[in-house]
Amino acid sequence: MQMPSQPTAIYNQQPIFHSAFESTIINMTQPTSIDMTFDTSLVDVNAAANTSFSTTESDSTVDGQQTSKRTQNLQPTTAPQKPSTPVQHIPTQAAYDQWAAIYDTDGNMLQAIDDLELQTLLPDFLSQVKSSSATEQELRVLDLGCGTGRNTEKLVRYDWNGKSVEVTGLDFSQGMLDVAAKKLSPLLKENDQQGVRSRLECCDCFPTVDNPSVSPLPAVSNLRPIHAVTSTLVLEHIPLKDYFATLAALLLPGGTALVTNMHADMGRVSQAGFVNADGVKVRGSSYVYTVEETAAAAKAAGLNVVSVNEREMRKEDVEGSAVGERGWKWVGTKVWFGMVFRKTS
Structure with missing residues (x-):
């Protein structure tokens, strides 16, 4: 799951007790679309669908050239790996x-x-x-x-x-x-x-x-x-x-x-x-x-x-x-x- 490089709040400038206001937070990280995903979950969405996997960097040789290739070793515990959950920011x-x-x-x-x-x-x-x-x-x-x-x-x-x-x-x-x-x-x-x-x-x-x-x-x-x-x-x-x-x-x-x-x-x-x-x-x-x-x-x-x-x-x-x-x-x-x-x- 993709993480912001410098995660801080605020994510959407709509306060809890009413409409928009202007405020500046240092190092603000704000998703720009529903397709941007990162780890913000506080909720156990579906424990039965949890999977574990590791991502490693391995070197391989192609035509005599050393290259770096990312490989994923998927090891599902109970179900296949699901796509990252989309995030929607609303008032x-x-x-x-x-x-x-x-x-x-x-x-x-x-x-x-x-x-x-x-x-x-x-x-x-x-x-x-x-x-x-x-x-x-x-x-x-x-x-x-x-x-x-x-x-x-x-x-x-x-x-x-x-x-x-x-x-x-x-x-x-x-x-x-x-x-x-x-x-x-x-x-x-x-x-x-x-x-x-x-x-x-x-x-x-x-x-x-x-x-x-x-x-x-x-x-x-x-x-x-x-x-x-x-x-x-x-x-x-x-x-x-x-x-x-x-x-x-x-x-x-x-x-x-x-x-x-x-x-x-x-x-x-x-x-x-x-x-x-x-x-x-x-x-x-x-x-x-x-x-x-x-x-x-x-x-x-x-x-x-x-x-x-x-x-x-x-x-x-x-x-x-x-x-x-x-x-x-x-x-x-x-x-x-x-x-x-x-x-x-």
Whole structure:
């Protein structure tokens, strides 16, 4: 599979939360057609079709002249080698609308790692939120870029000890929110009796991407300042300045945010996306951000870094089936990071 010589993001200048904007990323690599293929897959497309092969350079003599000939020693494990998967870049909102139906079930490796890390990171974060807001009559918690409600559901299900809690999920993709609504609807009556209310809103979550002169707050009715924000695997698609402007504007002074993202070590050669029914890898836009760049942007927006966690792919992740077979090529590579921020004032 062909790789970019200097892989970095951005691949298509269409931000996740609305239309085009102008931005320059150093060493930008951008495919120019659907036929350009390179390794951007996070998804186990078809484990049964995986094959292994080696490519070697061998010297041979033709008419007394030494030449170099490339040979391929194909060794299929279960099926003949398939052609490289074509890649199509479309606006990110359209990509997520298309992705919604299979987002929770298509074997996304980074999502699997995110789920593993959040098993401990999210409860610890929410415990701190609950403790630090013990005197508050009501807690307001927001899932920014909630998608299919994968983590919004965890916020609603969390044991808030009878405290009055409002959980809001915001996303720009109506397709993703439709899936989230089905997921959350059985919990509404049950949790409302326990003091937990939830709502989902479709909106432009990062309005300054399109118009730097507007307020960074999403245009959502009755959106009051937030005690805690979770935002998982969203940052990859948003310019840092716009992302943290919105995050800081949402939070109350002393409020905290848990943010997870693809690690730069993975992002330099990969990006979020899925394989559609036609066998085409569909991608929106993606940026590569290091932990250091992320921390600096947060600080500039008035947020302090509370904690940082980085995660590499481990062989036991694949051996234990936490991720699919394509995870083998990422073993030893940092693929994920999570950071907690607090608004200073």
